[in-house]
Amino acid sequence: MPVEEFVAGWISGALGLVLGHPFDTVKLLGFFKGMSFPIASIAVVNSVLFGVYSNTLLVLTATSHQERRAQPPSYTHIFLAGCTGGFLQAYCLAPFDLIKVRLQNQTEPRAQPGSPPPRYQGPVHCAASIFREEGPRGLFRGAWALTLRDTPTMGIYFITYEGLCRQYTPEGQNPNSATVLVAGGFAGIASWVAATPLDVIKSRMQMDGLRRRAYQGMLDCMVSSVRQEGLGVFFRGVTINSARAFPVNAVTFLSYEYLLRWWG
Numbered sequence: 001m002p003v004e005e006f007v008a009g010w011i012s013g014a015l016g017l018v019l020g021h022p023f024d025t026v027k028l029l030g031f032f033k034g035m036s037f038p039i040a041s042i043a044v045v046n047s048v049l050f051g052v053y054s055n056t057l058l059v060l061t062a063t064s065h066q067e068r069r070a071q072p073p074s075y076t077h078i079f080l081a082g083c084t085g086g087f088l089q090a091y092c093l094a095p096f097d098l099i100k101v102r103l104q105n106q107t108e109p110r111a112q113p114g115s116p117p118p119r120y121q122g123p124v125h126c127a128a129s130i131f132r133e134e135g136p137r138g139l140f141r142g143a144w145a146l147t148l149r150d151t152p153t154m155g156i157y158f159i160t161y162e163g164l165c166r167q168y169t170p171e172g173q174n175p176n177s178a179t180v181l182v183a184g185g186f187a188g189i190a191s192w193v194a195a196t197p198l199d200v201i202k203s204r205m206q207m208d209g210l211r212r213r214a215y216q217g218m219l220d221c222m223v224s225s226v227r228q229e230g231l232g233v234f235f236r237g238v239t240i241n242s243a244r245a246f247p248v249n250a251v252t253f254l255s256y257e258y259l260l261r262w263w264g
């Protein structure tokens with residue numbers, strides 16, 4: 001199994017993350033300022049996504065990454081490979097994402113002198129507390145919603161990227177940097193717009209269980225959210241997700257493509 005795509009996915013995920021960090025910090029208040037936890041999680045998850053995507057295409061089309069410009073895979077194969085990558089990455093992402101959401105939703109902005117310490121003091125403390133209080137399965141709370149969010153939307157992600165690259169690149173050639181940047185940026189936006197409704201539900205499921213259980217399951221969470229807040233609830237955060245998605249994914253694809261070209 002070729003491993004370059006896993007390594008390139010790791011490095012490109014880390015670079016994309018550096019660009020996305022200001023957006024994440026805005027969303028994450030004071031408890032999630034460091035870079036080490038996001039690098040350890042997002043970069044590993046991106047490595048699984050790109051590695052599985054490319055290796056699934058290898059199985060489906062018997063072409064390596066280098067051969068795919070001359071023999072482009074069909075959009076059906078690209079979509080299936082993207083969904084496979086999305087499905088597997090969702091399971092690796094689930095515990096990291098849960099920790100991120102729990103830290104992000106701690107409302108105490110900064111400890112005042114004399115005020116009680118925050119419930120979670122950092123990523124490791126958060127993981128250990130969830131494990132202790134909610135059991136090992138607690139670390140996978142919301143994993144179903146995450147899988148439903150990521151499986152089809154990663155198909156959309158890679159189809160958008162490939163479609164735009166093919167549109168603006170002469171047949172058989174590699175796309176130039178500007179094309180990769182624009183195609184990567186729009187791939188990020190398209191996938192996040194499609195992912196936002198389930199992203200909202202996933203985050204609510206992940207917060208459920210912290211104090212009392214509010215939802216009986218994913219469907220119940222969707223129905224009560226729409227009843228209480230209207231259909232607009234499914235688009236909460238879509239603007240900031242898209243604003244973050246363009247630069248993050250432009251840089252992710254640019255570094256991924258160029259690393260693989262350098263390695264031959």
Ligand SMILES: CN(C)C(=N)NCCC[C@H](N)C(=O)O
Pocket residue numbers: 013016042046149150153154157188191192195245248249
């Ligand atoms: C949930 N969706 C839609 C995605 N994860 N889309 C792909 C973008 C991945 C990139 N690391 C990012 O965080 O934007």
